[in-house]
Structure formats: structure tokens, C-alpha cells
Amino acid sequence: MIRVDGRGDSKSLIQVRGLTKTYRRGGEEIHVLQRLNLDVDKGDFVAFMGPSGSGKTTLLNLLGGLDVPSAGGITVDGDEITHMSGSKLTHWRARHVGFIFQMYNLIPVLTAFQNVELPLLLTKLSSSERRHHVETALSVVGLRERMNHYPRQLSGGQEQRVTIARAIVSDPTFLLCDEPTGDLDRKSADEIMALIEELVGKHGKTVLMVTHDPMVAARAHTTLHLDKGVLVEASQLEQGVVAGGVA
Amino acid sequence: MKFWRLIVANLFRKKVRLILTIGSFAIALLLFTFLAVVQSAFNRGIDIAGADRLVIINRIGLIQTMPISYGDRVRAIPGVKYVTQDHWFGGVYQDEKNFFPQFAIDVDNHRQVYPEFKVPDDQWKTFVKDQQGAIAGARTARRFGWKIGDRIPIKNSLYGAAKTWEFNLDGIYSTEKADGDESQFWFHWKNFDENVPAAVKSTAGWYILKLDSPDDAVRVAKTIDAQFANSSYETKTETESAFAASFAKQFGNIQFLIVSIGSVVFFTLLLVTGNTMAISVRERTGELAVLKAIGVTDRSVLFLVLGEAMMIALFGGFLGLLLAWAAIPVLSVALNGLLPPLLLSKAMLSLGLVFAVFVGMVSGLIPGIGAMRMRVVNALRRV
Ligand SMILES: Nc1ncnc2c1ncn2[C@@H]1O[C@H](COP(=O)(O)OP(=O)(O)OP(=O)(O)O)[C@@H](O)[C@H]1O
Ligand SMILES: [Mg+2]
Numbered sequence: 001m002i003r004v005d006g007r008g009d010s011k012s013l014i015q016v017r018g019l020t021k022t023y024r025r026g027g028e029e030i031h032v033l034q035r036l037n038l039d040v041d042k043g044d045f046v047a048f049m050g051p052s053g054s055g056k057t058t059l060l061n062l063l064g065g066l067d068v069p070s071a072g073g074i075t076v077d078g079d080e081i082t083h084m085s086g087s088k089l090t091h092w093r094a095r096h097v098g099f100i101f102q103m104y105n106l107i108p109v110l111t112a113f114q115n116v117e118l119p120l121l122l123t124k125l126s127s128s129e130r131r132h133h134v135e136t137a138l139s140v141v142g143l144r145e146r147m148n149h150y151p152r153q154l155s156g157g158q159e160q161r162v163t164i165a166r167a168i169v170s171d172p173t174f175l176l177c178d179e180p181t182g183d184l185d186r187k188s189a190d191e192i193m194a195l196i197e198e199l200v201g202k203h204g205k206t207v208l209m210v211t212h213d214p215m216v217a218a219r220a221h222t223t224l225h226l227d228k229g230v231l232v233e234a235s236q237l238e239q240g241v242v243a244g245g246v247a
Numbered sequence: 248m249k250f251w252r253l254i255v256a257n258l259f260r261k262k263v264r265l266i267l268t269i270g271s272f273a274i275a276l277l278l279f280t281f282l283a284v285v286q287s288a289f290n291r292g293i294d295i296a297g298a299d300r301l302v303i304i305n306r307i308g309l310i311q312t313m314p315i316s317y318g319d320r321v322r323a324i325p326g327v328k329y330v331t332q333d334h335w336f337g338g339v340y341q342d343e344k345n346f347f348p349q350f351a352i353d354v355d356n357h358r359q360v361y362p363e364f365k366v367p368d369d370q371w372k373t374f375v376k377d378q379q380g381a382i383a384g385a386r387t388a389r390r391f392g393w394k395i396g397d398r399i400p401i402k403n404s405l406y407g408a409a410k411t412w413e414f415n416l417d418g419i420y421s422t423e424k425a426d427g428d429e430s431q432f433w434f435h436w437k438n439f440d441e442n443v444p445a446a447v448k449s450t451a452g453w454y455i456l457k458l459d460s461p462d463d464a465v466r467v468a469k470t471i472d473a474q475f476a477n478s479s480y481e482t483k484t485e486t487e488s489a490f491a492a493s494f495a496k497q498f499g500n501i502q503f504l505i506v507s508i509g510s511v512v513f514f515t516l517l518l519v520t521g522n523t524m525a526i527s528v529r530e531r532t533g534e535l536a537v538l539k540a541i542g543v544t545d546r547s548v549l550f551l552v553l554g555e556a557m558m559i560a561l562f563g564g565f566l567g568l569l570l571a572w573a574a575i576p577v578l579s580v581a582l583n584g585l586l587p588p589l590l591l592s593k594a595m596l597s598l599g600l601v602f603a604v605f606v607g608m609v610s611g612l613i614p615g616i617g618a619m620r621m622r623v624v625n626a627l628r629r630v
């Protein structure tokens with residue numbers, strides 16, 4: 001169950017309470033997130049939408065432990081991450097989060113195999129165990145036979161699939177995708193989305209995704225809109241718009 | 248370090264840049280090693296044992312003279328075969344930049360001590376009889392187009408009021424070795440002695456002695472210095488190469504020169520390598536951010552950058568030392584006479600390697616710390 005009212009029970013995989021992020025630019029304060037609440041269960045697939053600058057990336061970065069909030073808390077699988085020290089947070093990320101960004105994802109001088117192997121280099125796995133995991137992850141994304149290719153030898157969609165393989169190779173608690181299809185054409189975007197759906201449906205992954213594309217968002221179980229610093233469910237947003245239009 | 252593959256891959260990203268950086272590193276290290284070798288040549292322990300010629304100078308320094316009477320006293324010491332003395336003249340032929348060394352020599356003993364300087368007998372005989380006579384090295388004679396019989400005017404202001412001394416070129420000496428010193432200019436010590444102020448009269452700049460046997464070198468040197476200890480002109484007896492070194496030091500503060508050039512080389516190299524690393528890091532900001540996002544620690548990111556800088560340093564360092572190893576023997580021969588022999592010792596090679604590693608470390612440190620401190624969110628935002 002996905003909730004945005006802050007009333008989810010403590011069994012939720014991800015619990016966000018009163019999350020606030022304020023940036024200061026010049027003398028001006030930008031209140032990006034204002035006491036935002038969110039509950040996500042294991043196996044959920046959420047899409048975040050909202051106009052540019054509404055704070056989607058900010059929210060994802062906070063959830064992924066890449067940034068620290070101005071106030072509020074985030075608990076993932078029982079771990080309160082907002083008070084973790086820098087290096088503890090880094091280890092937490094390695095263990096629990098799979099990131100898929102819009103770009104910069106792959107190291108151009110490493111092959112697909114070596115790119116996917118990167119997160120495993122942070123573990124104690126032996127090289128044959130690593131090889132096994134990498135090959136499995138690349139099979140899931142359908143690129144096993146391309147594992148010795150370099151990123152420049154792959155299409156944009158294939159690169160994103162390699163990124164997905166890297167995100168899932170260490171079996172993280174959840175995946176964070178910031179516009180994973182933002183750079184792709186429709187066909188490649190569909191393939192990527194089919195893959196992410198499969199990860200959720202078949203492999204039980206939990207996915208939180210930011211997108212601008214309603215067709216991409218439609219694949220998620222729930223679409224949440226960022227509006228004035230809080231999350232709103234799509235249905236309520238429409239009502240609000242209608243109500244606003246009438247008033 | 249499991250990331251070695253990434254370090255190597257990063258290293259070869261921009262091949263031209265890598266070659267240029269490694270090239271600068273190698274050249275700088277060659278220069279550094281050369282300086283270190285020269286420096287050590289000047290400071291080399293004065294190993295008297297085995298020398299068959301020794302030089303006596305005033306203990307205070309090379310510019311100080313000694314009484315001419317020392318010659319006979321040294322000659323009396325057992326084991327000493329011949330003694331001769333020189334005096335530095337320091338004149339100018341036409342122009343300051345026409346430098347060549349001029350010595351007032353002891354005509355009676357010079358040839359016995361320096362058999363390697365060949366003067367045809369008839370020329371030598373003319374010279375001995377002619378108190379205004381002079382002998383020039385073949386190289387210097389060629390350089391100024393001098394012929395036997397020419398009158399050579401040399402200005403001098405070291406001894407009393409400035410005046411021009413005129414010499415008759417009676418002979419030209421040469422050496423058998425292709426790299427021998429054929430630049431000197433000799434004239435009679437008697438001529439010198441008669442024309443200098445009273446304070447300079449009856450002095451020798453330094454004595455050169457030839458021994459009966461090299462086995463006596465240590466003993467003879469000790470005997471001489473002991474004999475003149477506690478006199479107003481104490482002596483220091485040393486080998487010719489040590490003498491050459493202190494001689495070269497007269498022309499300037501070599502130590503200071505070497506240290507300043509060395510520092511310039513060091514800082515230039517630091518900037519070149521540091522700049523390369525800074526550019527590499529800046530180009531890879533996004534990738535480094537992704538690495539950090541997936542859980543690579545800040546410290547590992549620092550090591551990635553340092554590791555790359557160290558690889559450049561080690562490659563460049565080895566190449567530079569290899570060049571030095573090939574070039575220094577050649578340079579040593581080419582500079583013969585001007586400098587003491589240059590030796591590239593194992594210690595020097597290790598010093599070069601330590602230097603390379605140090606430069607690698609320092610140049611990687613600033614960009615590395617920058618990469619370490621970089622925040623993922625900011626890096627990903629900067630498109
Ligand atoms: N480091 C920062 N300093 C100041 N302001 C910032 C900083 N990071 C983000 N902001 C501001 O916070 C707001 C939210 O940014 P964010 O990137 O989260 O938006 P977004 O919803 O992801 O937008 P987009 O759809 O364009 O990616 C923007 O107004 C942005 O300018
Ligand atoms: Mg964004």
C-alpha cells in the first residue's frame with residue numbers, strides 16, 4: 001500500500017515523515033519539500049510526476065541517501081537513514097539502493113560486464129561469485145551476450161539496460177530511477193519499462209521512479225504528484241484542479 | 248585494491264594526453280636526475296686513495312694563496328715525485344664572454360706533472376726562453392684564430408690597477424684523448440710574479456704533485472696537511488676531481504643553482520601532472536558521482552585519483568630514469584674537465600624514483616581531495 005497521509009503502519013518498507021528540504025539561494029529560501037509524508041511497501045512500484053523544479057529529484061536523492069533533509073525523517077527497512085554519518089550512509093547505499101539515473105550511468109572505459117560488476121567490488125564476493133551474479137543480472141536485462149561490449153558500442157536503450165543490471169546485481173532493497181527513459185525514444189522507453197515491470201512483477205523489486213512521461217508513469221501501480229512540496233495522489237490532484245477551476 | 252582495472256582503464260582514456268604527461272614527467276625526471284648527479288659529483292667524498300696526482304690548496308679556500316716556498320718543502324716529502332704550482336690569472340681577452348682559463352705556470356716542472364698535455368719540443372724550448380711567452384690549448388687557439396708568433400693582449404684587473412698584459416704565443420698544446428681539456432692558456436709564473444703587487448708576489452694558487460705510486464696517496468696527503476698545520480697558511484690536499492669541483496664552485500654558487508633549477512623542475516612537473524589530473528577529474532565528474540552513488544566511498548575515490556597519478560608518475564619516472572641511465576655516461580664524457588665524473592648510482596636511481604612517487608602523490612592529492620569532497624547531488628545536477 002502506498003500512502004501519502006503519514007498514517008502508514010511501521011511495517012512499511014519505506015517510511016517518510018515530515019520530510020522538509022529548503023535551499024538557500026542568495027537571500028532567498030526555496031522550500032522544495034514541506035513536511036512530506038510517504039509510505040511504500042515491499043514490491044510497490046511508484047511513479048513521481050510534477051512540473052520541472054517541483055522537487056522530484058530532490059525527493060529521490062533524499063530517499064537514496066545522497067542528500068540530507070532540512071527536517072523530517074526517512075526510515076528504510078527499520079533503518080533511520082537521516083542521521084547516518086557520511087561513510088555509514090555510503091555503505092547503506094551500497095547495500096540497499098539501486099540507482100538508475102538519466103545519464104552518466106556507465107563508465108565508458110569499462111565493458112558492460114565490468115560496469116555491472118562495480119557494486120560487487122564493494123562486497124566480499126569472490127571473483128567467480130561476482131561473475132555468476134553479473135551474468136545473471138545481464139541475462140535478466142537480455143544483454144548477456146553483449147557483456148564484453150563497451151558503452152559506446154551499445155544503443156541508448158541497451159546502455160540503460162546495463163544500468164538496470166548494475167542496479168539489481170547486488171539485490172538492493174529498492175530501486176530509484178530518475179527519468180530512466182528521459183533520453184530514449186518511445187520504443188526503447190517501452191522496452192525499459194517492460195523490463196522494470198518485470199523486475200517488480202516477477203522479481204518482487206520495489207521501484208520508485210521519477211518521470212515526465214504519463215505513458216511511462218501509467219506502468220506504475222501508483223502515480224504521485226509533487227505539488228507545493230508534498231505528494232498528492234493523481235485522483236485527488238484531478239479533483240483539486242476541477243475544484244480550483246470551478247471556484 | 249579491486250579498482251585497479253578502473254584505474255588502468257582511466258589512465259588510457261586520453262592516450263595523447265597520457266603520452267604528453269608521461270613525456271614531460273620523463274624529461275623532468277631526466278633533468279632532475281642529472282642535477283642530482285652533478286650535485287653529488289660536487290659533494291662526492293674526497294677519496295684520495297689510488298690517485299697518482301694530488302692538489303694542494305689553501306685550507307681556507309681556493310682563492311687564498313700559499314707561499315711559493317711550499318713547493319720545495321713538499322718536494323722533500325718521501326713519495327712525492329714532482330711538484331709544480333699554478334696561479335689563476337683571470338684575464339679577459341677582448342671581451343668578457345671569451346672566457347678561457349689562464350694560468351701562470353711553473354715552467355720547470357709543469358711538463359713532468361702533466362705529461363698528457365703535449366707541446367712540440369721546439370715550441371716548448373722557445374717558450375721556456377721567452378719570459379713573455381705563452382702556450383695555448385689547441386681549442387682556444389682555433390677559437391680565436393691564433394697562430395704561433397701572434398701577440399695576445401689580455402686585460403687584467405685582479406692584480407693592482409687594470410692593465411693589458413701582452414704575451415707571445417710560442418706554442419700550442421694538445422691532448423691525446425679526444426675529450427681532453429685543450430682550452431687552457433699558460434704563461435710564465437716568473438713573468439706573473441714580477442708584474443703583480445707586493446702582496447701577491449711569491450705566492451702559488453695551488454700545487455699539483457705527482458706521486459711515485461698511487462698507494463702513497465693517503466699517506467702523502469696526510470703528511471702534507473700535517474706539516475703545514477698551525478701555520479698561517481694551512482693546506483688541504485685533495486684529488487684532482489675534488490679540486491675541479493671546488494674550482495667550479497668558484498664560478499658561482501653551484502649548490503644554489505642546482506637547488507633552484509631543481510625546484511623549478513619540481514614545481515613545473517607538479518603543475519603539469521596536477522593539471523592533467525584536475526582535468527581528468529573534472530571530465531569525469533558525472534561518473535565519479537555515479538560511483539559514489541552506488542556506494543564507492545569517498546576515500547576510495549581519492550585512491551582512484553591518487554592511483555592514476557601514481558601510475559603516471561611511475562611510468563614517467565621509470566622512463567626518465569632509463570633516459571638518465573643512457574644519457575649520463577655520455578654527458579659525463581662530454582663535460583670532461585669541466586665537472587668531476589658523473590656517476591649514476593643506485594642511490595641516485597632510488598632518489599629519482601622517490602622523487603617521482605612524491606610528485607605523483609602531491610599532484611594527485613588536490614584533485615583527489617576535490618573528488619573526495621564532491622557531493623553527488625551537486626555533481627549530477629551540473630550537466
Ligand atoms: N543545490 C541547490 N541549491 C539551490 N537550489 C536547488 C538546489 N538543488 C535544487 N534546487 C532547487 O530546488 C528545486 C527542485 O529541484 P529538483 O531538481 O528536485 O526538481 P525536479 O522536480 O527534479 O525538476 P526536473 O523535472 O527539472 O528534473 C528547483 O527549484 C531547484 O532549482
Ligand atoms: Mg529532476
